[in-house]
Amino acid sequence: xxxxxxxxxxxxxxxxxxxxxxCRRALGGAALALGLIGWAVVPAAExxxxxxxxxxxxxxxxxxxFDRWRQTxxxxxxEVFDRRAxxxxxxxxxxxxxxxxxxxxxxxxxxxxxxAVVPGGRVxxxxxxxxxxxxxxxxxxxxxxxxxxxxxxxxxxTGLDPASLDLVFVCDTYHHFEYPGAVLASIAxxxxxxxxxVIIDFRRVAGANSPWVxxxxxxxxxxxxxEVSEAGFTLVExxxxxxxxxxxxxxxxxxxxxxxxx
Numbered sequence: 204x205x206x207x208x209x210x211x212x213x214x215x216x217x218x219x220x221x222x223x224x225x226c227r228r229a230l231g232g233a234a235l236a237l238g239l240i241g242w243a244v245v246p247a248a249e250x251x252x253x254x255x256x257x258x259x260x261x262x263x264x265x266x267x268x269f270d271r272w273r274q275t276x277x278x279x280x281x282e283v284f285d286r287r288a289x290x291x292x293x294x295x296x297x298x299x300x301x302x303x304x305x306x307x308x309x310x311x312x313x314x315x316x317x318x319a320v321v322p323g324g325r326v327x328x329x330x331x332x333x334x335x336x337x338x339x340x341x342x343x344x345x346x347x348x349x350x351x352x353x354x355x356x357x358x359x360x361t362g363l364d365p366a367s368l369d370l371v372f373v374c375d376t377y378h379h380f381e382y383p384g385a386v387l388a389s390i391a392x393x394x395x396x397x398x399x400x401v402i403i404d405f406r407r408v409a410g411a412n413s414p415w416v417x418x419x420x421x422x423x424x425x426x427x428x429x430e431v432s433e434a435g436f437t438l439v440e441x442x443x444x445x446x447x448x449x450x451x452x453x454x455x456x457x458x459x460x461x462x463x464x465x
Contacts, residue, residue, distance in 0.1 A: 252359070252385045256421055260379055261358075267334035273309045282447045283374055283403065284311065290374075291315050293442050293450065294401050299323040300369045303393065305361055305386075306330060306376025307353070310339035316372070317348040327368075328353040329361045359385040363393035374403040375448070377427060378420045387434035391455055400436055400453040402427060403445070412447055424449045 277284055291312070296302060296319045304313040307328035316326045328339045328351065336353045343351035356362050358381040363371075371390050380386045390400060405416045407423040422430075428438055428451065436453035444450050 252382050254381055255383050256379070256381050258358075258381060260419075261331060261381070264330075264332040264335065267332055267338075269309065269334055269338045272335075276309050277311050282445055286445065287311065287315060289444060290403065290450070291319060293444055294370060294372060294452075295399070296320060296370060297324075301367060302326045302370045302372065303361070303363055303368050303390075304328045305356070305371055305373045305390065306379060307339055308335055308376075310335070310342050312372060312374060313339055313351060313353075314342060314346065314348065317343065317351045321350060324350060326351050327363065329356045329363065331356055331358060358382050360389040361386060361393060363389065365392050366395050368393050369395060369398050371398070371400045373401065375405070377402050377404045378422065383430055384434060387431060387436075391435050394455045396455065398455045399439075400431070400455070402431065402451045402453070403448050405448050416447075424451070427451065 275281075279285060283290060296316055298320060299322070300320050301324060302316045302320060304310075304316060304326065307313045307330045310328055313326055313328040320326060328336065330336050330339075330353075333355050336355050339353050340351070343349075343353075354362050371394060377383070394400070404424075404427060405412055405420045407417060407420045409417065412420075427449075431451075431453055432438065435457065436455060437458045438451060439454045440452040442450040442452065
């Protein structure tokens with residue numbers, strides 16, 4: 204799950220039907236060979252916590268043409284792709300860390316994190332799309348990255364193990380969270396004390412983004428800060444690195460002084 208500068212134009216939504224079943228069948232072999240796979244059924248929209256966006260925003264990812272999405276997400280001209288090395292460095296990732304890439308998409312950052320955490324670290328990719336998860340595991344295996352595992356999350360839970368992570372990374376995906384409060388609670392539970400959450404998402408400012416972004420992304424930087432703070436995190440840093448997107452670092456828990464650190 205995640206966005207390029209623009210979605211694939213004219214995506215055939217009819218291909219979505221039946222896609223989850225096909226991807227889940229395909230996922231079985233990869234799961235046995237390579238890692239931890241989970242699946243959770245999304246509750247009905249009228250049940251459970253606050254819903255921010257409708258399911259249609261994630262419909263294109265149910266039955267993915269992986270190579271096509273990879274060409275969209277991992278292409279020169281996409282800001283987070285062009286500056287991926289700087290983004291990785293700015294997360295503070297170190298050898299031995301346990302990291303989750305939530306909304307991992309094609310695995311661009313999953314694979315970068317996997318190299319950065321050795322020796323001794325682990326990376327888990329989480330996405331609601333079985334097709335993305337299957338292919339991330341395939342790519343990791345082809346590159347000999349046995350420190351990578353992956354799982355299919357739901358719209359209300361990442362399915363991550365409690366108190367198991369030092370860092371959770373969410374890039375161009377927060378605006379795709381249908382139930383942001385529930386997902387943030389899941390992330391908080393998965394982080395260790397003093398664990399950190401990094402969110403990169405579009406600024407949603409006229410003149411800084413395309414009309415597509417302004418119509419597609421539901422909230423701006425300030426709204427993200429409010430929602431994440433209400434979920435029990437403290438904003439500790441805003442990294443001035445990207446033009447089209449903001450880069451926010453949060454720490455699990457509330458601090459006495461809520462002002463960001465220098």
